[in-house]
Amino acid sequence: MQAETRSRPPVDWTRLIKDAGFAAAIAFGLFALLVGLKTDQTLNNQMILVPRPQTLFALVAAVFVGRLLIGYWQATRAEGAARKKPRSNTMLKLEKYGLPVAVGFLVAYPLMVLFTVGPQGAIKWIDNFGIQILIYIMLGWGLNIVVGLAGLLDLGYVAFYAVGAYSYALFATSEPIKDFMAQIIGEGFWQAWAFWICLPVAGILAAFWGMLLGFPVLRLRGDYLAIVTLAFGEIIRLVLINWVEFSNGYAGISAIPRPSFFGIPFTAADNGFAATFGLEFSPIYRTIFLFYIILVLALVTAAVSMRLRRLPVGRAWEALREDEIACRSLGINTVNTKLTAFAIGAMFGGFAGAFFAARQGFISPESFVFHESAQILAIVVLGGMGSLLGVVIASILLVGGVEILRELDFLKQVFGDGFDPAQYRMLIFGICMVLMMLWKPRGLISAREPTVYLKEKKAVSADLVQEGHG
Amino acid sequence: MTMIAEQGAPAPAAARTPLLAVRGVKTYYGNIIALKGVDIDVHRGEIVTLIGANGAGKSTLMMTIFGKPQAREGSIVYDGRDITRMPTHEIARLGIAQSPEGRRVFPRMSVYENLQMGASVNNLAWFDEDLEKVCTIFPRLRERLQQRAGTLSGGEQQMLAIARALMSRPDLLLLDEPSLGLAPLIVRQIFEVIREVNAREGMTVFLVEQNAYHALKLAHRGYVMVNGLITMSGTGRELLADPQVKAAYLEGGHH
Numbered sequence: 001m002q003a004e005t006r007s008r009p010p011v012d013w014t015r016l017i018k019d020a021g022f023a024a025a026i027a028f029g030l031f032a033l034l035v036g037l038k039t040d041q042t043l044n045n046q047m048i049l050v051p052r053p054q055t056l057f058a059l060v061a062a063v064f065v066g067r068l069l070i071g072y073w074q075a076t077r078a079e080g081a082a083r084k085k086p087r088s089n090t091m092l093k094l095e096k097y098g099l100p101v102a103v104g105f106l107v108a109y110p111l112m113v114l115f116t117v118g119p120q121g122a123i124k125w126i127d128n129f130g131i132q133i134l135i136y137i138m139l140g141w142g143l144n145i146v147v148g149l150a151g152l153l154d155l156g157y158v159a160f161y162a163v164g165a166y167s168y169a170l171f172a173t174s175e176p177i178k179d180f181m182a183q184i185i186g187e188g189f190w191q192a193w194a195f196w197i198c199l200p201v202a203g204i205l206a207a208f209w210g211m212l213l214g215f216p217v218l219r220l221r222g223d224y225l226a227i228v229t230l231a232f233g234e235i236i237r238l239v240l241i242n243w244v245e246f247s248n249g250y251a252g253i254s255a256i257p258r259p260s261f262f263g264i265p266f267t268a269a270d271n272g273f274a275a276t277f278g279l280e281f282s283p284i285y286r287t288i289f290l291f292y293i294i295l296v297l298a299l300v301t302a303a304v305s306m307r308l309r310r311l312p313v314g315r316a317w318e319a320l321r322e323d324e325i326a327c328r329s330l331g332i333n334t335v336n337t338k339l340t341a342f343a344i345g346a347m348f349g350g351f352a353g354a355f356f357a358a359r360q361g362f363i364s365p366e367s368f369v370f371h372e373s374a375q376i377l378a379i380v381v382l383g384g385m386g387s388l389l390g391v392v393i394a395s396i397l398l399v400g401g402v403e404i405l406r407e408l409d410f411l412k413q414v415f416g417d418g419f420d421p422a423q424y425r426m427l428i429f430g431i432c433m434v435l436m437m438l439w440k441p442r443g444l445i446s447a448r449e450p451t452v453y454l455k456e457k458k459a460v461s462a463d464l465v466q467e468g469h470g
Numbered sequence: 471m472t473m474i475a476e477q478g479a480p481a482p483a484a485a486r487t488p489l490l491a492v493r494g495v496k497t498y499y500g501n502i503i504a505l506k507g508v509d510i511d512v513h514r515g516e517i518v519t520l521i522g523a524n525g526a527g528k529s530t531l532m533m534t535i536f537g538k539p540q541a542r543e544g545s546i547v548y549d550g551r552d553i554t555r556m557p558t559h560e561i562a563r564l565g566i567a568q569s570p571e572g573r574r575v576f577p578r579m580s581v582y583e584n585l586q587m588g589a590s591v592n593n594l595a596w597f598d599e600d601l602e603k604v605c606t607i608f609p610r611l612r613e614r615l616q617q618r619a620g621t622l623s624g625g626e627q628q629m630l631a632i633a634r635a636l637m638s639r640p641d642l643l644l645l646d647e648p649s650l651g652l653a654p655l656i657v658r659q660i661f662e663v664i665r666e667v668n669a670r671e672g673m674t675v676f677l678v679e680q681n682a683y684h685a686l687k688l689a690h691r692g693y694v695m696v697n698g699l700i701t702m703s704g705t706g707r708e709l710l711a712d713p714q715v716k717a718a719y720l721e722g723g724h725h
Binding site (some may be wrong): 329 | 536538557560563567568570576577583586587588590591594618634638
C-alpha cells in the first residue's frame with residue numbers, strides 16, 4: 001500500500017489541457033452571445049449592441065482554469081479512492097454522540113446568544129436562526145416518518161402544517177369559545193391558555209387530515225403518490241384562500257393569542273412574566289420561551305420517531321419502504337401501516353403549524369405554498385432518508401444558510417450597493433442540490449442504523465447496497 | 471441426492487379433506503384470463519409441486535392463493551375456511567407463509583430484522599426459539615445476522631426468504647421458484663432443506679418450480695400447468711417417468 005502511494009503515475013497534462021480547452025470552447029459557444037453581447041439603448045432610444053469581450057474572456061478563462069483544476073484533482077485522487085475506507089461507521093458514531101451534544105448546545109443556545117450580543121441583538125439570533133431552524137428541523141423529522149421510514153413520497157406536507165396553524169388560529173381567535181370559557185372559568189382564561197389547549201387539538205386534526213389523504217392514495221406509490229400529495233397540498237391552500245368566511249382568505253388571521261408561560265402572559269402588565277419574576281420587561285423573554293417550546297416539540301418528535309422505529313409499527317414502515325408485496329405476504333396490514341405513517345407524520349406537522357401560528361401571531365395562505373413542502377422534502381432528502389441528525393444538518397444549512405445570506409453586508413462593498421445576496425438564494429440552493437446529488441446521492445448521512453444488535457454494531461454503507469425494488 | 475430419490479414415498483391418504491383445496495379457480499388480469507379453472511389439492515404433510523413453462527400461470531396461482539389478485543371464480547379453501555376473498559395479510563395470519571418469487575427480502579434491513587418481520591404475525595412470541603431453529607437450518611444466516619440483506623448473495627437471499635417465511639411457524643409453506651437464478655450446488659442445498667423441514671416437522675409445502683427434475687424428485691405429488699390449466703397430475707415418480715413430461719420439461723439434462 002505504501003509503495004503504491006509513492007509511485008503515483010504522473011499526471012497526463014496534455015490530456016488535461018485538451019480537456020480544459022474543450023470545456024472552454026463550449027463555454028465560449030454558450031456565452032458568446034449570452035454574455036459577450038449586451039443590448040442597450042442610446043439616448044435616441046435606438047437599440048445598440050455593446051460587445052463585452054473582457055467579461056466573456058474572464059468567464060471562458062474561469063471555465064478553463066476550473067476544468068483544469070477539477071481534472072488535476074481527479075487524476076491525483078483516482079488511485080487514492082481505491083484505498084478509501086467506508087466512512088459509514090464514523091457517520092453512525094456521529095449520529096450516536098452528535099445528538100446529545102447537539103441537544104446540549106441547543107438548550108444553552110439562547111443564553112449563550114444573550115450573553116454574547118445582549119438582549120437587543122439576541123432576538124434576531126434566537127428568532128430568525130434558532131426558532132426558524134428548529135421549526136424546519138421539526139417539520140423535517142415529521143416528514144421523515146412518512147418519506148424516510150415508510151417511503152411514501154409526500155410533496156404536500158405543508159398542508160398539515162397549514163391545518164395545524166389554522167386549527168390553532170381559528171380556535172384561539174374564536175369569539176364563541178372565548179365567551180364560553182369566560183363564562184365557565186373566567187375572563188382572560190382562553191387568551192392565556194388557548195395555545196396549550198389547542199396544541200394537541202391541532203395535532204389531532206392534522207393527523208385526521210393525514211388519514212383522509214391516506215385513504216385515496218393507498219394504492220399509489222412513487223411518482224403517482226407524489227402527484228396526488230402535491231395536489232392535496234395545493235387544495236388545502238386554495239380552500240384557505242377562497243373560503244373567505246371560514247379562513248378570511250388572503251387577508252389571513254391576525255391577533256392570534258401568543259403562548260403564555262403556563263398562564264402568565266408575556267406582557268408589560270403587572271401580572272406579566274417580567275413583573276411576576278421581578279425582571280425588567282423585554283420582548284426577549286417571549287422569544288426565549290418560544291425557542292424552548294419548539295425545542296421541546298422537536299425533541300418529542302425525534303424521541304417518538306426513534307422509539308417507533310424499534311416498535312413493530314416502525315419496523316413495518318421500513319419494511320413497507322423496502323418491499324410492499326413481501327410485507328403483505330408476511331401478514332402485515334399495509335393499509336393500517338400506511339395510514340399510521342401518514343397520520344403520525346401529519347400530527348407532527350400539525351404541532352409545528354400550531355406553534356408557527358402562535359409565534360407569528362398572524363397567518364395567511366402565503367405561508368403554506370408549495371415551496372415550503374419542497375424545502376422540507378429537500379431537508380429530508382439532503383439529510384439522508386431516515387437519518388435524524390442528517391435532518392438537523394440539512395436544516396441548518398438550508399434555512400440557516402438563507403438567513404446568513406442576509407447578513408453578508410460586506411458583499412455590497414464588493415459588488416456595489418444594489419447587490420442583495422439573499423436574491424441569489426435559489427441559485428445557491430440549486431447549485432448545492434446538484435453538488436450534493438453528485439457527491440452524496442443518498443444524503444449527508446446515508447448509513448442506516450439497524451434497530452437491533454446482537455453483539456456489535458456493524459453498518460454497511462448505503463453505497464454498497466442496491467436500491468430496494470418496490 | 472440418493473436420499474431425495476428415495477423420498478418419492480407413499481403420499482398420505484388422499485381420502486382426507488385436503489389442507490388446501492383450490493377448486494375451479496379463474497383469475498384475470500383485467501380482461502386477460504390467466505387461470506382458466508384450476509383444481510389443486512394439498513394434503514397435510516405433503517410436498518406438492520407445480521411445474522410448468524414460463525407464463526403458464528404458476529406464480530399467478532401462488533398469488534391468487536394469497537389473495538392478490540383475487541380469484542374471480544372458483545374457491546380456495548384452507549383448513550376448512552374459505553379464503554378466496556380474504557385480504558392477503560389475514561390469509562398470512564391463518565398459518566400460510568410464502569417465499570415470493572424473486573425472493574423479495576428487505577434489502578436495507580439487516581438479516582435479523584428481516585427475520586423479525588417474518589415473525590410479526592405471532593408478535594415475536596417464539597422469536598428467539600425460532601431464530602435458533604432457522605439458524606440451525608441455514609448456518610450461513612447465523613454468520614450474517616447483522617449484515618444488510620441487500621449485501622447477501624443470491625443463494626443467501628433465497629435462504630433468508632425461506633427462513634423469513636418459516637419464522638411465522640406456518641402450517642403451509644408456499645415457495646415460488648426457490649431455485650431461480652441459483653447455482654446448481656445451492657439449488658441442491660435449498661431443496662435438501664425443504665425436504666428436511668417437511669420430514670422433520672411435517673410441514674406442508676407447496677412448491678412452484680421450473681426446475682422440474684429436482685422438484686418432482688422432491689415432491690410426493692406434482693401437477694403440470696399449461697396455459698392456465700392443469701394438464702397432468704400424479705406422484706412425483708409417475709410424472710418423472712411420463713414421456714410427455716420428459717419431453718417438455720426434463721430435456722437439457724439433470725443438473
